[in-house]
Amino acid sequence: MKYRPGWQRGLIELRQSFTNPAELTSHFLWPVLMLVALFFLRYRDFGSTGLLLGALALPSILGMNAAMGMVSMSQLLTADRADGTLLRAKAIPNGMVCYLIGKVVSVAGGLIVDLAILLIPGLIIVDGIALGSAHWFTLVCVLLLGLVATLPIGAVLGSLLTTARSQGLIQLPMLALIAISGIFYPITALPGWLQFIGQLTPIYWMGLGMRSALLPSEAVVVEVGESWRHLETAAVLGVWAVAGLLLAPVVLRRMARRESGSKVAERREQALRRVA
Structure with a gap:
């Protein structure tokens, strides 16, 4: 298979992330902090709905973490562009496509492990979560499709930036989209025009899918159209997955064509001057 090197690269990077102490700490730190928050929310009621706030928060946290994979993808691509990794990749046949596949595999694999670290103890801590086999099937399908839909978008966004310092241009709008996507509270509480914008993003649909998988059927009353x-x-x-997978390789190849050894050296020199 001509794209097999991309899959292998992704698995190697994923394995390395669990042998590097700094990255291993990051895998556990955020899920543990969220579990502590869920512990204190587990018996709090959500208004007069009869639903527990902890049960509503768990799928929301999962959806937010999965959506933030776009930011992680963007950061990694920007870093690889700065150190010349992308420049080397474009010199290999099918190098850019294999690079993209590798990053999707490594970032998605890391996110799935992070979500498992959060979800498994969360199911023990929080009451009111649906656990039928159909619910698990829905959760897995939404998660996998959502990652395929969002990670290539992160690659496209990362290809537009030349330095890690410019990542704030992506992070702030991303946090704004998460805020209006219904991840943390029902999107029906927002004005109509914000509801429309929120439903254009894959973030809203990932959150909706995870809530449908983990929450009891009566929780649907707070969703759009009660469905x-x-x-x-x-x-x-x-649609987002197809668009991202078609667009990302094209954008990466065009960006790589503009890369050169002199540009990589120039960025390194600028980084060294900032440190000094």
Whole structure:
């Protein structure tokens, strides 16, 4: 298979992330902090709905973490562009596509492990979570489709930036989109125009899909149209996935064509001057 090196590269990077002390700490730190928050929310009621705040928070935290994979992808691509990794990749046949596949595999694998670290203890801590086999199937499908839909977008965004210092240009808008996506509270509480914008993003549909997988059926009353909209979730995430997978390799190849050894050296020199 001509794209097999990309898959192998991703698995190697994923394995290395669990042998590096700094990266290993990052895998556990955020899930542990979220579990502490869930512990204190586990018995609090959400208004007069009869639902527990901890049960509502768990799928929301999972959805937010999965959505932040776009930022992680963007940061990694920007770093690889700065140190010349992308420049070397473009010299290999199918190098840019294999590079993209490798990053999707490594980032998605790391996110899935992080979510498992959060989800498994969270199911023990929090009451009111649905655990049927159909719910698990929905959760896995939404997670995998959501990652395929969002990670290539992160690659496209990262290809537009030349330095790690410019990552704030992505992080701030991303946090704003997460805020209006219904991840932390029902999107129906927002003005109509914000609801429209939120539903254009894959973040909203990832959160909706995870809530449909983990929450009891009566929780649907707080959603748009009082429906989990499974078909719409699959369709929107599918469109984003296809668009991202088609667009990302093209953008990466065009960006790589503008890269040169002199540009990489110039960025290194600028970084050294800032440190000095």
